[in-house]
Amino acid sequence: MDYALATAPTVIPVHHASAAVAALQIGIAALRTQCSTCNLRNLCLPCGLNAKDLDHVNELIYTRKRVKAGEALYQAGTPFKSLYAVRTGFFKSYVVSEDGRDQVTGFQMAGEIIGLDGIHEDQHTLNVVALEDSEVCVIPYVRLEEVSAKVPELRRQVHRTMSREIARDHGVMLLLGSMRAEERVAAFLLNLSQRFVARGYASSEFYLRMTREDIGSYLGLKLETVSRVFSKFREDGILSVRKRQICILNPDGLKEALGHADA
Amino acid sequence: MDYALATAPTVIPVHHASAAVAALQIGIAALRTQCSTCNLRNLCLPCGLNAKDLDHVNELIYTRKRVKAGEALYQAGTPFKSLYAVRTGFFKSYVVSEDGRDQVTGFQMAGEIIGLDGIHEDQHTLNVVALEDSEVCVIPYVRLEEVSAKVPELRRQVHRTMSREIARDHGVMLLLGSMRAEERVAAFLLNLSQRFVARGYASSEFYLRMTREDIGSYLGLKLETVSRVFSKFREDGILSVRKRQICILNPDGLKEALGHADA
DNA sequence: CGACCTTTTGAACGTATTCAACCGATGTGG
DNA sequence: CCACATCGGTTGAATACGTTCAAAAGGTCG
Numbered sequence: 001m002d003y004a005l006a007t008a009p010t011v012i013p014v015h016h017a018s019a020a021v022a023a024l025q026i027g028i029a030a031l032r033t034q035c036s037t038c039n040l041r042n043l044c045l046p047c048g049l050n051a052k053d054l055d056h057v058n059e060l061i062y063t064r065k066r067v068k069a070g071e072a073l074y075q076a077g078t079p080f081k082s083l084y085a086v087r088t089g090f091f092k093s094y095v096v097s098e099d100g101r102d103q104v105t106g107f108q109m110a111g112e113i114i115g116l117d118g119i120h121e122d123q124h125t126l127n128v129v130a131l132e133d134s135e136v137c138v139i140p141y142v143r144l145e146e147v148s149a150k151v152p153e154l155r156r157q158v159h160r161t162m163s164r165e166i167a168r169d170h171g172v173m174l175l176l177g178s179m180r181a182e183e184r185v186a187a188f189l190l191n192l193s194q195r196f197v198a199r200g201y202a203s204s205e206f207y208l209r210m211t212r213e214d215i216g217s218y219l220g221l222k223l224e225t226v227s228r229v230f231s232k233f234r235e236d237g238i239l240s241v242r243k244r245q246i247c248i249l250n251p252d253g254l255k256e257a258l259g260h261a262d263a
Numbered sequence: 264m265d266y267a268l269a270t271a272p273t274v275i276p277v278h279h280a281s282a283a284v285a286a287l288q289i290g291i292a293a294l295r296t297q298c299s300t301c302n303l304r305n306l307c308l309p310c311g312l313n314a315k316d317l318d319h320v321n322e323l324i325y326t327r328k329r330v331k332a333g334e335a336l337y338q339a340g341t342p343f344k345s346l347y348a349v350r351t352g353f354f355k356s357y358v359v360s361e362d363g364r365d366q367v368t369g370f371q372m373a374g375e376i377i378g379l380d381g382i383h384e385d386q387h388t389l390n391v392v393a394l395e396d397s398e399v400c401v402i403p404y405v406r407l408e409e410v411s412a413k414v415p416e417l418r419r420q421v422h423r424t425m426s427r428e429i430a431r432d433h434g435v436m437l438l439l440g441s442m443r444a445e446e447r448v449a450a451f452l453l454n455l456s457q458r459f460v461a462r463g464y465a466s467s468e469f470y471l472r473m474t475r476e477d478i479g480s481y482l483g484l485k486l487e488t489v490s491r492v493f494s495k496f497r498e499d500g501i502l503s504v505r506k507r508q509i510c511i512l513n514p515d516g517l518k519e520a521l522g523h524a525d526a
Numbered sequence: 527c528g529a530c531c532t533t534t535t536g537a538a539c540g541t542a543t544t545c546a547a548c549c550g551a552t553g554t555g556g
Numbered sequence: 557c558c559a560c561a562t563c564g565g566t567t568g569a570a571t572a573c574g575t576t577c578a579a580a581a582g583g584t585c586g
Contacts, residue, residue, distance in 0.1 A: 095433050095434070095437050097441070101437070101441045103440045103441050105433045116426055116429055117429055119422050119426035120422075120423040120426035120427040120430060121430075125430050125433065126433065145419070149412070152408065155408065155411070156408070158422070159383075159421070159425070162379075162422070162425040162426070163380065164383040166380055166425065166428055166429060166432065167380055167383060169429065169433070169435075170358050170368045170380065170432070172432075173358075173366055173368055173435055173436065174366040176483060177366045177439050177482075178364045178365075178480075178483065180573075181573075181574065212534095218440070219440075220439060220441065221574075222576080223532090224533090224534080224535085224575075227533060227534055228534085228574090230533095231534075243532085243533075243582090243583080443541075443542090474564065474565085475564075475565065476564085484542075484543095485542075486565080487543075488542060488543075490567080491542090491567080493565095493566090494566075494567080506550095506565080507564095529584100529585090529586085530583100530585085530586100531582105531585100532581105532584095533580105533582080534581075535579090535581100536578085537576100537578090538575100538578105540573100540574095540575075540576090541572105541573090541575090542571105542572090542573085543571080543572075543573085544569100545571095546568085547568085548565100548566080548567085548568105549565080550563105550564090550565085550566105551563085551565100552561105552562080552563080552564100553560100553561085554561080555558105555561100556558090
């Protein structure tokens, strides 16, 4: 894996509630970028907040950042300053072990929060790379601290976000620790499908942004094994696979493949 | 696995800073249970807080709870009310998949925080069982919310705790996703050793509280494989293994076994 | 068009699993 | 108190699953 040319991603100024002049300069388009009017608000950090609290969350977002496909959003070892909320695009995160092995720890899509790995040591422990041209909202951590000091519900929400990440990680451990190759791939596809549905896309047809190698790393398998499982599912009539274009022809079959080892 | 007879663990009242009368009733022993005088304070939630903030943390702890070996601290699906800080003893946490498979997600020892899995859905997603007679400090979550509202450093500390848990989980993913059996066992033992050292115990000699099956589940291996690796390390002069009594005879050898697959 | 990357597929191989037997310690009931 | 069941652990032999190595096809991009 050799992403991460790590040129500095583009920074875009964003409308701020208290910065009326800037708003006039940027115009209507910028207003759309506020959390209160963002169509991702029910998936993202502000999920579940009332209108008043939402205004406070607006104050969090100063800037957005474009990250081109293959570019790093951040790298392990760099100082932790901000969390990021994915607006558009697709990312992968991975750790690199001391002896140089990679492990993909997750794939992030619209509405998901990136950067929580950096809080505990004031520097990032993950590498995060865009798999397609992407855009994130930058949430400066000191700002988040300030605002959450006066907004209890935002505090809850941050906790929930971190707790959800922990629970997700436990799910991955279950997958890596106790599932066979076909089950892992089935779980992976069903998870992706669910997340696309939550974002208003079709449940059964989607485009994989990552390589077979990325999938394999995430699932603890070699890329050849991933490819073979895809082929097997195709032969079984469960999937249609054309390169990275996936169509789930038989969702129940896929769930069955996940269910029990000897299906 | 068939722990969790789940009788309600014993609840012990604890001295509270503002409850002087209770303090007199309980006496000196109870004073020791305050965070400010607890010998675990530098490993536990209050780690890094100054004296003033520490007083606030004292207010968090109303009660302690004894959990006997084999008993559950909590189970998946039960309502989330509190976090727990391990005072003494040893726990394992595990998820159970829909189709009934177990996956041990971690082992918790003195000073470590348990219960973060419950925040995001107001109910626990993990099962936590004591592997020996244990005692935890109960941290009511609503209390933590209140106190952290006025203590910024405590807020930071909670974030750090959760972030550290996330990073730990990534380490486990790396282990499960890319290491061979011997490496996994080596990593497991070195991790245990480190954590014992941090608590003032010997680095090279310790007693395993968990079965080979628990270790196997955690490491994504079968118990026979764990046993075989122990035997291999014994033959190589790296370990002395007598039942659950482990002695690391050659720490460098163990690190080497972790280092590269083809050692 | 050619170079490179991703993906697929086959065949041989190796690691961890499965199945089974056995040991020792612990605990129970006659 | 001893016989017997149970549980945790070790070890062996056969098996199965995923990996490794290799070749080739299809796509993309300069």
